[in-house]
Amino acid sequence: MSAVALLSVDDIHAAYQPGVDILQGMSLAVPEGGFVLVIGPNGAGKSTLLKTVFGLLGPHRGGIALGGRAIAGLAPHEIKRLGVSYVPQELNTFPHLTVEENLRVGGWTLRHDKARLRERLARIYDIFPVLGQRRRDKAGSLSGGQGRMLSVAREMITEPRLMLVDEPTVGLAPNLAAQVYELLQTARRSTPTAILLVDQNVADALPHAEDVVMMNLGKVKAAGPRAEFPEQRVHALVQECLLG
């Protein structure tokens, strides 16, 4: 990984219930503009890692820094203001709001800068014309793929420095899954943003990543550039995690 880390997570421990740590000394770094893929078996703590970075869960030990600034313990809206976006696993659009209202809701940090918000909206409609065509429709009427597009586009509104993406292809048809990874690459190229992706869909996600982190039982099992993670090694590692 490159020397300049945008995000550095250092030996964090976090729990939903006191005494039951899900993250048990997790560390990783995401370089500026990088694409880091986190893989690992179910229950490894991958989603918890993203929630902890975004401030939805407070670590009780260890540090998290964004561009050298400590962010552990900050509230999600404060972390968002520093340029971090979070796309959770479940479809997270607001079904009763229109497509455009959903996008504007994503622009909370730009709410006092109307001109900039308008310009960003126009740019989003440029990149994703279908969202422009359906901007007055309720988000609840979008298809699964369009809904996912909307949730990623909504995060792009603020042009984040880092996007935390949790299992973006869960429940999507295989052809849509490929589109979602393209979507993330589009976001990365147009913003430009670094991506920390958590995914079970290793085969499809791996080709897009620059660095890979394999997690097990709340900490790193293996990490390195993608080239060090050919499919056979990933399989062997997963097997090792599952069988002990």
Next chain:
Amino acid sequence: MKARVPREFRHSAIAVVVATLLLLPMPLVVSSFGLHVLTIAFYYVILAASWNLLAGYTGQFSLAHHAFAAVGAYTSGLLGHHWGVPFWIGIPAGVALSGALGWGLGRLVLRMRAIYLAIATWAFAETVHIYLTADYQFTRGELGLSVKPLYGSVDPLPYYFTFLALTAVVLLFIRGLIDSPLGYFMRAIKDDELRAKSLGIDTTKVKVAVFSISSAIAGLAGGFYGHYIVLLSPQMIDFSEMAKIVVMVVIGGFGTFLGPIVGAAPVQVILTWLQKYGEWNLAVFALVVIVLMRFSMEGIAAVFAPWWRRLWAGRA
């Protein structure tokens, strides 16, 4: 670039203006008592619509709304009673105090969820109730605080027009708010607060703002109400008042713009009419509510919704 007025706002504004114009000649056809009933009904439309802003659009179920109306009424009433302050200072002072109290209470309780929020706001309302009753040397307690009428007499005619105009202005303001950025942040919080938080929205800030605004509107309605009924008592903060506001919104259509309007006015008219049955009026009223809810769980507004959509279909 031309400022874009949202379609929903334009349509609702036209409807509010048309309805107001249709109600203008009412004094020609209804008796003085009828005008009084309608004037009070307008007061409840404002209370119901502003509570709906908080509960229906933002998902914050407060049980203190009637207390904020009383704060508005008593502020202007007490300022006038003790220091001879005129209504045009008293009412804005009541609005400011209700808004400020709403802001303060909101900061304290809006991190709570559902039932805890309801209990905490109810406790606040009871505190105001007890204060107004107990400090009778200042508030006149159950003896009643006499307030100067707005227009020198209590003939309902000028008050009818005043409340009609006030209701129209408040409804337009609320519609504007729903379609503003604050409006979609509110609706996002109601849809899913955790999701809104994960988008980086400072949900407490939004909820406190809405709480303060809706409390200020209740204070405004209360202020004018006090100068019309001219005798205030702590009965204004009886829990049945709050229950009435909730029933009005639920019958009309929770979380819809039309709901509180079509809910509050008929409920108030029916309740007044039922008063001749004495103690039985609430039992009959409960029956009416059950029958109405049996036919439309989503309230009266849902009955109008398809017609409303057809009316504007294909128009910009």
